[in-house]
Amino acid sequence: MTTQALVSEIIKKQSFLCIGLDVDMTKIPSHLLELDDPIFEFNKAIIDATHHLCVAYKPNTAFYEAYGLKGWESLRKTITYLNMHYPEIFTIADAKRGDIGNTSSMYAKAFFEDLAFDSVTVAPYMGKDSIEPFLEFQGKHTILLALTSNAGAFDFQTLTTEGNPLYQTVLETSKGWKNSENLMYVVGATKASYFTEIRKIIPDSFLLVPGVGAQGGNLAEVCKSGMNSQIGLLVNSSRGIIYASSGVDFAEQAAQKAQTLQLEMAVLMPKT
């Protein structure tokens, strides 16, 4: 999917909501556990109930890998269902991969070709040759961790490296990589005060913003300094939406939570 198609969808739906499909078998409604593939059935119900309120879905691969082959099968069925029924939706494999060049190429093949996601999250620690193999894929997007939403972000990401915090050096350096126009960045909502500095370095890039909801980030603050003329934000909520209810009405309740966020977003978007 092109960035322009994503922006059009955001404007049409008046939403820049991404829903995180982090499915934990211990948290899904018990009536689903009798089905052959509870994880996929849960996702399918959530997607069918919320697709008109969001522009992206983001399964985190950890939650699927934890269930082994069966989990990987659920992930494949989920992305196939999304691509078949809702091709206008932007899909994100939240995998945080990164390895030496020939190995990163295999990861890129796994997520962009085998599973056919629109984008994948990657970690910057191993530098340029660990990320450029992902950037080669045209029409695909590589979402680089910059400043994450967790407490551990302060261990290394904010350390001063030759005059600037490491996350700023990551942003600045990545702009020089080949096909860097295919980059987006992860910036946590819990770090809203950092968005102004970040937008000075990457004014035009899309930011994937986790941390609204369960982690405590504030949507209005994120928009105030993170939004650009093309919106430029995908704000993610996972647990706050998908576990709104553990009853048979879980999908409807999830849609209500998603709609609450969508309506907040519509107010925060520029009037066209």
Add this chain to the structure above:
Amino acid sequence: MTTQALVSEIIKKQSFLCIGLDVDMTKIPSHLLELDDPIFEFNKAIIDATHHLCVAYKPNTAFYEAYGLKGWESLRKTITYLNMHYPEIFTIADAKRGDIGNTSSMYAKAFFEDLAFDSVTVAPYMGKDSIEPFLEFQGKHTILLALTSNAGAFDFQTLTTEGNPLYQTVLETSKGWKNSENLMYVVGATKASYFTEIRKIIPDSFLLVPGVGAQGGNLAEVCKSGMNSQIGLLVNSSRGIIYASSGVDFAEQAAQKAQTLQLEMAVLMPKT
């Protein structure tokens, strides 16, 4: 597996060799492609031919994920085969994972419980709460990226952060994490001149050392400044061993390459 059991195996075999099972379908002998699971058959043959010459195997998950469900199944069969037939071997899932706390717990479950690896590689960028969930598993080892073997290591890992290179800060900081005795570290063989400084910070830890062979690292140099009284090194070779031949004799040729390295290692080990 305990560290002491690993050290005993190293001394017994006079080898600290780790063989990387990075299986690319385009590089394995063509006669295997007719079989139902070429990747597992390739691994099984390599393992049977080399297990007496090495102390560890390290499948890199990228090479399995690239083949989707079928690849994940090959990985499961490989680790199951290793655990069943060669329980004295140390197993490493080279996955380079790392995420916010509740998500890292899922990755730890995937690799330590579902797949039953002895260890997994992780990336430090997201800090303490992204790694501690792995460290909770007793009898398991978490191998943190410190200074990697690729060119991109110089993009961020060697930047000066408040007086020290970032990789040294990662080493120093990680020592303060809960259950840090379960940590090992990745240090590339291509960075042999850095081992002296690294050993000042973590004198007792095991180092997983990729980059000997195809990437150009020198074994004697690594040992000179990286070895400690418990050996403390696992030196990995992947392509240089497993692709020694593309003929029907691929496993024997791989064993010859492994033996060459084992004999070099025996010479470099302290006499007992």
